[in-house]
Amino acid sequence: MNAILDEHIRTLAAWLKETTRGVAFSGAGISTESGIPDFRSPGGVWSRHQPVMYQDFLTDPAERRRYWQIRKESIPSFLSAEPNAGHLALAKLEDQGHLAAVVTQNIDELHQRAGSRRVLEVHGTAMKVHCLECDKRFPCEAIQDRLEAGEEDICCDDCGGIVKSMTVSFGQQLPAAVWMESEQLCRQCDLFMALGSSLVVYPAAGLPETAKRRGAKLVIVNRDSTPLDDLADLVIHGSIGETLSAVLKVMGQADSR
Ligand code: NAD
Numbered sequence: 739m740n741a742i743l744d745e746h747i748r749t750l751a752a753w754l755k756e757t758t759r760g761v762a763f764s765g766a767g768i769s770t771e772s773g774i775p776d777f778r779s780p781g782g783v784w785s786r787h788q789p790v791m792y793q794d795f796l797t798d799p800a801e802r803r804r805y806w807q808i809r810k811e812s813i814p815s816f817l818s819a820e821p822n823a824g825h826l827a828l829a830k831l832e833d834q835g836h837l838a839a840v841v842t843q844n845i846d847e848l849h850q851r852a853g854s855r856r857v858l859e860v861h862g863t864a865m866k867v868h869c870l871e872c873d874k875r876f877p878c879e880a881i882q883d884r885l886e887a888g889e890e891d892i893c894c895d896d897c898g899g900i901v902k903s904m905t906v907s908f909g910q911q912l913p914a915a916v917w918m919e920s921e922q923l924c925r926q927c928d929l930f931m932a933l934g935s936s937l938v939v940y941p942a943a944g945l946p947e948t949a950k951r952r953g954a955k956l957v958i959v960n961r962d963s964t965p966l967d968d969l970a971d972l973v974i975h976g977s978i979g980e981t982l983s984a985v986l987k988v989m990g991q992a993d994s995r
Pocket residue numbers: 764765766767768769770771774775776777778779843844845846861934935936937938939959960961962976977978979
């Protein structure tokens with residue numbers, strides 16, 4: 739590890755040790771090490787498809803078929819993924835009392851599976867599917883089986899209603915209670931870590947700005963630059979799994995002194 743990176747890791751470890759109300763804000767980049775491609779990587783599903791707008795999903799059967807085609811292509815990587823070192827590190831930081839919550843843009847439920855208890859899913863979850871009319875729930879695997887068997891649009895087998903994954907689509911309102919709680923956490927925290935997000939999808943990407951404006955230290959860990967790097971107190975351009983593992987190691991060393 740080079741000297742500057744080493745110093746950044748020590749700084750982040752020291753800040754985390756001091757806080758009992760840190761907030762981690764994660765994006766697709768934290769799950770790439772689990773094998774789920776992020777939003778903008780070349781070859782990823784989103785480089786081949788425009789996302790389906792919510793209103794079009796509701797009103798246009800052709801757009802609904804496109805929605806299910808995108809899901810059919812993308813969900814296998816979600817179903818086979820396991821939490822990685824980055825997810826596990828955040829669960830540990832919460833256990834140790836340094837993190838108040840994880841606010842995530844991700845829809846893969848890997849934070850919960852890693853053991854994080856307070857997870858706010860601002861974009862919902864792809865791992866749950868329901869009928870928009872009667873709220874009947876469908877297992878992910880069953881939906882995937884139906885798509886692979888050739889169904890192009892999924893209707894509720896109880897009421898015939900429109901079925902959709904419980905994600906927040908473009909053009910759809912964010913879940914109000916989750917959003918309010920996330921904003922409140924950002925106003926109250928003293929350390930905000932943005933991990934693996936390009937920080938361009940609003941309103942979620944406004945959370946780091948809110949935290950910083952209210953006096954929190956802003957840390958960005960991301961492979962590529964983001965539009966908020968200049969605002970941050972600390973920027974680490976590197977792998978999230980490696981960075982957080984190194985931070986935990988330094989924190990552990992400080993404990994055993
Ligand atoms: P994004 O794809 O726009 O940005 C991801 C960022 O992570 C990139 O800047 C990339 O440089 C960085 N990155 C990738 N792997 C990394 C690693 N191992 N270590 C450090 N940095 C890494 O993602 P976004 O900002 O979260 O926006 C995408 C939207 O798409 C989100 O709202 C989310 O709902 C959705 N999405 C979710 C998943 C998921 O749940 N895993 C996957 C794809 C898309």
